[in-house]
Every structure is written in structure tokens, then in C-alpha cells.
Amino acid sequence: MPTLIKDGQVVDNPWSLLAKDVDLNTALSDESSHIVVPFALWQEHKDSLMESGKAVAVCVDSDDDPYELANDVIDLPLICLNFPVFRDGRAFSAAAILRERLNYQGEIRAIGDVLRDQLFYMKKCGINSFDLADGVKVEQALAAFNEFSTSYMSTVEEPLPLFRRR
Amino acid sequence: MYIYDNYDKQMLQDRIVQFRDQTRRFLAGELTSEQFLPLRLQNGLYIQRLAPMLRVAIPYGCLSSRQLRKLASIARDYDKGYAHFSTRQNIQYNWPVLEQVPDLLAELAEVEMHAIQTSGNCIRNTTTDQFAGVAVDEIEDSRPWCEIIRQWSSFHPEFAYLPRKFKIAVCGTPNDQAATQVHDIGLYIKKNDKGEIGFQVLVGGGLGRTPVIGATICEFLPWQHLLTYLDAIMRVYNRFGRRDNKYKARIKILVKEIGVDAFRDKVEAEWLHDKDGPATLTHEEVARCRVFFTDPDYQDLDDIDQAIEDAAASDLLFSHWLERNVALHKKPGYRIVSLCLKETGVAPGDITDTQMEFVADLADKYSFGEVRVTHEQNLVLTDVRLQDLYAVYLACKKESLATPYLGLLNDIVCCPGGDFCSLANAKSIPIAESIQRRFEDFDIQKNIGEITLNISGCMNACGHHHVGNIGILGVDKKGSEFYQVTLGGSSDRDTSLGKVLGPSFAQAEMPDVIDKIINVYLENRQADESFLATYNRIGMDPYKEKVYANAD
Numbered sequence: 154m155p156t157l158i159k160d161g162q163v164v165d166n167p168w169s170l171l172a173k174d175v176d177l178n179t180a181l182s183d184e185s186s187h188i189v190v191p192f193a194l195w196q197e198h199k200d201s202l203m204e205s206g207k208a209v210a211v212c213v214d215s216d217d218d219p220y221e222l223a224n225d226v227i228d229l230p231l232i233c234l235n236f237p238v239f240r241d242g243r244a245f246s247a248a249a250i251l252r253e254r255l256n257y258q259g260e261i262r263a264i265g266d267v268l269r270d271q272l273f274y275m276k277k278c279g280i281n282s283f284d285l286a287d288g289v290k291v292e293q294a295l296a297a298f299n300e301f302s303t304s305y306m307s308t309v310e311e312p313l314p315l316f317r318r319r
Numbered sequence: 320m321y322i323y324d325n326y327d328k329q330m331l332q333d334r335i336v337q338f339r340d341q342t343r344r345f346l347a348g349e350l351t352s353e354q355f356l357p358l359r360l361q362n363g364l365y366i367q368r369l370a371p372m373l374r375v376a377i378p379y380g381c382l383s384s385r386q387l388r389k390l391a392s393i394a395r396d397y398d399k400g401y402a403h404f405s406t407r408q409n410i411q412y413n414w415p416v417l418e419q420v421p422d423l424l425a426e427l428a429e430v431e432m433h434a435i436q437t438s439g440n441c442i443r444n445t446t447t448d449q450f451a452g453v454a455v456d457e458i459e460d461s462r463p464w465c466e467i468i469r470q471w472s473s474f475h476p477e478f479a480y481l482p483r484k485f486k487i488a489v490c491g492t493p494n495d496q497a498a499t500q501v502h503d504i505g506l507y508i509k510k511n512d513k514g515e516i517g518f519q520v521l522v523g524g525g526l527g528r529t530p531v532i533g534a535t536i537c538e539f540l541p542w543q544h545l546l547t548y549l550d551a552i553m554r555v556y557n558r559f560g561r562r563d564n565k566y567k568a569r570i571k572i573l574v575k576e577i578g579v580d581a582f583r584d585k586v587e588a589e590w591l592h593d594k595d596g597p598a599t600l601t602h603e604e605v606a607r608c609r610v611f612f613t614d615p616d617y618q619d620l621d622d623i624d625q626a627i628e629d630a631a632a633s634d635l636l637f638s639h640w641l642e643r644n645v646a647l648h649k650k651p652g653y654r655i656v657s658l659c660l661k662e663t664g665v666a667p668g669d670i671t672d673t674q675m676e677f678v679a680d681l682a683d684k685y686s687f688g689e690v691r692v693t694h695e696q697n698l699v700l701t702d703v704r705l706q707d708l709y710a711v712y713l714a715c716k717k718e719s720l721a722t723p724y725l726g727l728l729n730d731i732v733c734c735p736g737g738d739f740c741s742l743a744n745a746k747s748i749p750i751a752e753s754i755q756r757r758f759e760d761f762d763i764q765k766n767i768g769e770i771t772l773n774i775s776g777c778m779n780a781c782g783h784h785h786v787g788n789i790g791i792l793g794v795d796k797k798g799s800e801f802y803q804v805t806l807g808g809s810s811d812r813d814t815s816l817g818k819v820l821g822p823s824f825a826q827a828e829m830p831d832v833i834d835k836i837i838n839v840y841l842e843n844r845q846a847d848e849s850f851l852a853t854y855n856r857i858g859m860d861p862y863k864e865k866v867y868a869n870a871d
């Protein structure tokens with residue numbers, strides 16, 4: 154059972170993550186009432202998805218442009234950011250863009266290759282839920298969020314840089 | 320020197336605890352090699368040909384004597400009694416043991432040093448001119464700005480997994496000693512008509528297999544906006560830099576592919592949001608950082624010293640050293656002294672534990688306890704009284720640190736090459752030595768005059784061969800080590816990339832080849848024209864003709 158951490162707590166995950174190549178009908182007939190649809194499907198069928206009666210979230214892959222969600226953030230309770238491999242750092246910027254530029258207030262979830270040693274930075278960039286990759290130990294993951302006592306630069310979590318707080 | 324406060328100390332401690340745990344988990348099999356790789360790299364740890372290699376940051380090249388003593392004791396306790404100064408104002412240990420690295424890092428932290436972000440696909444150690452703060456022609460001391468950038472870039476959560484490594488250089492003098500234009504971001508400090516400080520921002524410079532000179536994307540960025548602008552550049556690079564091919568992942572390729580104007584547009588669009596936001600620099604912060612770099616207690620001294628002139632008249636080697644290794648200082652009666660780590664027979668940039676301790680003592684006695692490291696792999700004492708020069712020289716001579724070659728042919732810049740590096744195509748240290756032996760005589764070198772010779776053991780270009788007046792690159796030719804020669808490179812304010820002379824040479828041929836190239840220069844030079852100026856005037860052909868004359 155994959156572990157989901159949200160705002161520092163282990164929680165259940167009601168969301169069903171749909172495959173990247175899913176079509177509209179398959180998406181709508183998914184048995185879950187909470188579906189995470191791929192970015193392209195969302196862009197093409199936003200209205201049908203919104204009217205489906207399901208709770209709908211979007212998965213932004215590392216090569217998708219988060220700015221394209223500018224008009225949608227208000228409708229989305231959850232945005233998933235995919236880390237195809239932990240070394241692919243684009244989602245850190247995507248998270249910061251969603252929070253700082255698009256003022257997104259909902260849940261941002263890291264999915265994919267979400268490992269213990271990147272969690273702290275993810276959180277700093279505004280990601281607040283973490284679908285841990287297989288094998289990541291929960292206690293270790295929870296400890297990771299407090300690895301550093303503070304940060305020098307302006308971050309999503311603490312916009313005031315250290316030099317304005319020192 | 321910047322002095323850590325409790326915030327800096329705490330973050331450094333946090334990092335040590337973090338890496339200790341990461342190392343433990345790796346050794347316990349909880350982290351795969353692939354997962355551990357970027358973690359150890361961001362703590363300066365490579366696995367090399369013979370052993371791990373640890374790269375320790377010397378932020379913008381500034382060291383206190385206390386730090387240098389610590390580097391010496393680490394060389395003794397964790398390594399084989401020596402270390403290597405690199406072309407990036409870092410120091411490298413070639414023989415540490417992985418299990419001991421967390422302890423080694425804890426020792427470094429005692430003197431406010433670390434190996435953070437000295438490797439890996441993150442923002443690396445920021446480099447600058449080794450004469451910062453004392454140069455006669457300085458526009459503005461670059462060190463406080465480097466410190467501001469160091470803090471901004473340390474543990475930056477958004478930019479720890481970039482497409483590739485990222486290097487920033489800052490230069491505050493008209494005469495560029497920081498190779499600013501071959502960095503991912505180069506910053507020239509400028510003053511406008513009102514005397515306000517700003518930065519000319521260059522992006523997309525770099526060496527490696529595709530050498531590129533950086534392009535200006537902003538002529539004058541007012542200083543308040545430095546960090547927000549850097550954030551904008553980094554974000555554009557992080558999002559759009561190529562990740563499909565390691566060799567095309569540097570920012571220079573992105574800038575080339577989309578064009579400088581399109582790149583600038585993206586940066587400016589991103590910057591608009593952050594401009595004037597909380598990351599905007601304040602007068603207070605700049606003042607706070609400047610305090611660490613104010614002038615030491617200089618005395619009011621005459622700028623002539625008869626005793627030194629007499630010593631120079633009677634001691635020929637001292638007069639050579641005075642001429643080459645000693646530079647003018649902004650303060651009358653003081654001089655900037657370079658210790659050239661290029662003794663023939665010693666790998667360029669290598670230094671022993673006892674030499675480090677010696678330099679630390681010398682700094683305490685004669686130069687306010689500070690030492691600088693240069694990207695040409697030498698050391699600098701920035702504040703030596705003119706009247707002390709002879710004493711300093713004699714002391715250095717005993718420790719084999721008084722080679723009077725600075726800026727001459729034997730002041731060779733050279734990467735570790737095939738003797739240490741697992742990426743090498745060919746050895747580089749023995750080439751340096753064979754050339755140094757050929758040109759050992761000071762008068763020959765002096766007659767040749769200012770010249771730079773850079774050697775890299777492969778196209779990664781750690782020895783900056785593209786920007787050497789003469790560049791030597793190790794290549795693999797059907798399994799044997801060969802060397803390609805380039806001419807005309809320079810990392811000055813007028814940066815240029817060397818051009819290939821022709822087919823490559825075997826190791827044994829190299830001293831002769833260099834000899835022939837030098838002879839073409841000597842035969843063609845006009846008045847006191849430098850090697851580079853002559854090359855720029857007469858072009859490649861005469862060199863080609865001479866070097867390949869008897870080929871076929």
C-alpha cells in the first residue's frame with residue numbers, strides 16, 4: 154500500500170490516478186469518485202470533466218507548462234506534480250509557479266519517484282502532499298521535513314529571505 | 320572574511336547530520352548507488368579512478384590562515400599529505416575513505432568550511448578575481464556580492480536538481496582575472512553615471528565539449544535586483560534546459576537553441592513577477608555583508624623601499640620574483656604577492672600539508688592572516704608590506720614556493736588528467752612537466768613574456784584549455800594517448816576560444832611542438848607584442864607550417 158503524507162500526517166488517498174493515455178470515456182467511467190486526469194485530457198475536456206459529478210484533479214508532468222492552468226486553479230482541489238525520476242527537478246519550479254504566480258491554494262501533491270531525500274526541498278517549494286515511492290520509510294520521510302532549521306533564500310514556504318529576518 | 324553567525328552555523332550542522340545519515344543509509348543498502356549519487360555529489364564527493372575524491376569549497380577563493388591549517392591537517396589525517404587546488408577556487412583531496420567523509424566534513428565545519436554544492440547538477444561555488452578588494456583598478460569589491468550569492472544559492476530548494484551543473488563568476492575589475500565570460504552566468508560589476516552599482520549579466524558561457532562565450536542579456540542590472548534576476552534565469556533554465564542528453568544540458572545549449580533574445584524575453588517575463596518582491600536586496604543586507612570585507616589596519620607607508628631595491632640588485636632570482644609575482648596594491652607601501660604552485664616536477668596546483676601550514680604562518684606574519692586561491696591554481700597573499708617582500712621571498716624559497724613564473728610559460732594550468740581522473744583520455748600532469756623542463760630557464764621564459772598554457776586530459780576542459788593562449792587537450796586515438804593543440808584562446812576581458820592547430824601529437828613530441836610554436840612567435844613578434852597579439856595579427860598558418868613542416 155503506497156503511503157500518502159499530507160501536511161505532515163499519514164492520510165488515506167481517495168484519488169485515483171489515471172494513466173497518461175486515458176480517454177475521456179474511460180476517465181468518466183472510473184469507479185472512483187475522485188479522479189486525477191492527465192494534463193492533456195484536462196485541457197481538451199475541461200468542461201465535460203467538470204460536469205461529470207466527479208471530483209477532478211490534474212496531473213502535471215515535468216514537461217507540461219503549469220502556467221497553462223492559470224484560469225483553472227480556482228476549480229482544482231488538487232494538482233499532482235509528477236517526478237518521472239527524482240533527478241528531474243522541473244516540478245520544483247512548477248510547484249513554485251503554481252503557488253507564487255498562479256496563487257494556487259489547493260493541495261499540491263508530489264507523485265512518481267518521490268524519495269525521502271528530496272522531500273524537504275519539495276515542501277519548501279510549496280508541495281504539501283507526498284505520495285511516497287515504494288520502499289520509502291514513513292518515519293524517515295516524516296523526519297525529512299525538518300532537516301534544515303531555516304533557509305537563506307526566499308521560498309514559497311517562507312517568502313522572506315533570511316536577510317530580512319536575521 | 321565572512322564570519323558565520325548562528326544561522327550559518329546551524330545550517331552547516333544540519334547539512335552534516337543530513338549527509339551522515341545519507342551515507343549511513345547508503346552503506347546499509349537503503350539507498351541505491353543511483354539515489355546516493357546526487358546526494359554525495361552535492362557534498363563534493365566523487366568516486367574516482369583510485370579512490371573517492373572530495374572537493375571542498377573555498378568560497379570566492381578566500382581562506383583564513385586558520386582554515387588553511389585545517390586543510391593541511393585534513394590532508395595529513397585523511398589523505399596522503401597533499402591536496403590539489405583546482406581551476407575553480409576549490410581544493411580537492413584524492414584519497415579520502417567514504418566512511419570517514421562525514422567526520423572530515425565535521426572537521427571542516429569547525430572552521431566554517433564545507434563541500435556543499437561543489438559538484439552535482441546544482442549551483443556551484445561562486446568564483447571571483449583573486450585581487451578583489453586590493454586591486455588598483457577595482458570598480459567595486461566583488462566579495463560581499465559573492466557572499467550574497469553564496470547564501471542565496473546554498474540549499475536553494477528549487478535549483479538542486481538542475482539539468483546540469485551551474486557556475487557563476489563575479490568580476491569587479493576592468494581587467495578580468497575570473498574567466499567571467501566562460502561561466503554559466505558571468506557578472507561584471509559596473510557603476511552608472513550616478514555612481515550606483517549594477518551588474519552586466521552574461522549567460523551561457525562555458526567550456527566542456529562545446530565551448531561558448533557568454534552573451535550579455537542585461538547591460539546594467541541595478542544591484543537591488545540581483546537575486547530576483549538570478550532566480551528568474553535559474554527558473555527558465557531549470558524548466559527549459561535539456562534533460563534528454565547530458566552533453567546538451569548546460570544553459571549554453573538552451574541559449575543557443577532558442578537564441579539570446581528569446582532567452583532574455585523568457586527571463587524578463589519571469590522576473591517581472593519577482594521584481595521588487597521580498598527577495599529584493601536591501602541596503603542593510605549589503606552593508607552587513609560589506610562589513611566583513613573592510614580594509615585591514617593598513618599602515619601609512621612610503622611606496623618606495625631602498626632596502627628592497629638593493630636586495631633586488633644583488634639577488635637576481637629575487638628580482639625575477641619581484642618582477643613577476645608581485646603586483647601593485649591599492650594602498651601605497653603594500654603589494655600583492657602570488658605564490659606560484661608550479662614547481663617543475665610537482666603537479667600544477669598540488670600542495671603538501673607542510674607547505675599549507677607554512678603559507679598559513681606566512682599569512683599570519685605578513686598578510687593579516689588571509690590567503691586567496693586563484694583559478695590559475697596559485698595562492699595569493701593580498702596585503703604584504705613592500706618592506707617585507709624580501710623576507711617573504713626568502714621564506715618561500717625554502718619551501719619551494721618561490722618560483723618566479725607567474726604569468727609565464729611554466730605557470731601551466733593543468734587538470735589531474737589520467738593519473739587521477741576516471742574520465743580522462745590522456746594524462747596531463749606529465750605533459751606539463753615535460754614542457755616545464757624544456758623551458759625551465761627563467762631568461763627563456765622572460766623573453767617569451769606573458770602567455771597562458773592550459774592542459775586538459777579530456778574534452779570536459781577542467782584545465783580550461785580552450786581559453787589558454789596555447790591549449791593542450793588529451794585525445795584518444797585508437798587506444799593511445801594523443802594531444803591536440805589549440806592557439807589563440809584567452810579568458811581576459813576579450814575572451815576568445817582557441818583554434819585547433821592540426822592533427823594531434825604523441826606525448827613525446829609535445830615539448831618540441833611547443834618549442835616550435837614559441838619560435839614562430841619569437842621570429843614574428845613586433846616590439847613588445849605578446850604571444851596572443853602576434854597570433855591575432857599573423858594567424859594560424861605560420862604556426863601550422865612550422866610545426867608540420869617535416870610531416871608526411
Ligand code: HEM
Pocket residue numbers: 365367372404405406407411483484486501502503524525526527528569733734735739740741742779780781782783
Ligand atoms: C577528478 C575529478 C573530476 C571530474 C570527474 C570532473 C568532471 C568534469 C566534467 C564531466 C566536466 C564537463 C562538464 C560539462 O561540460 O558539462 C568538467 C568541467 C570542468 N571542471 Fe572538472 N572534473 C574533475 C576535476 C576537476 C579539477 C581538478 C578541476 C580544476 C583543476 C576541474 C575544473 C573544471 C572546470 C573549470 C570545468 C569547465 C567548466 C565548464 O564547462 O564551464 N575539474 N569537469
Ligand code: SF4
Pocket residue numbers: 734735736737740741742743744775776777778779780781782
Ligand atoms: S578535463 Fe577530463 S581528465 Fe581532466 S579532470 Fe576534467 S574530466 Fe578529468
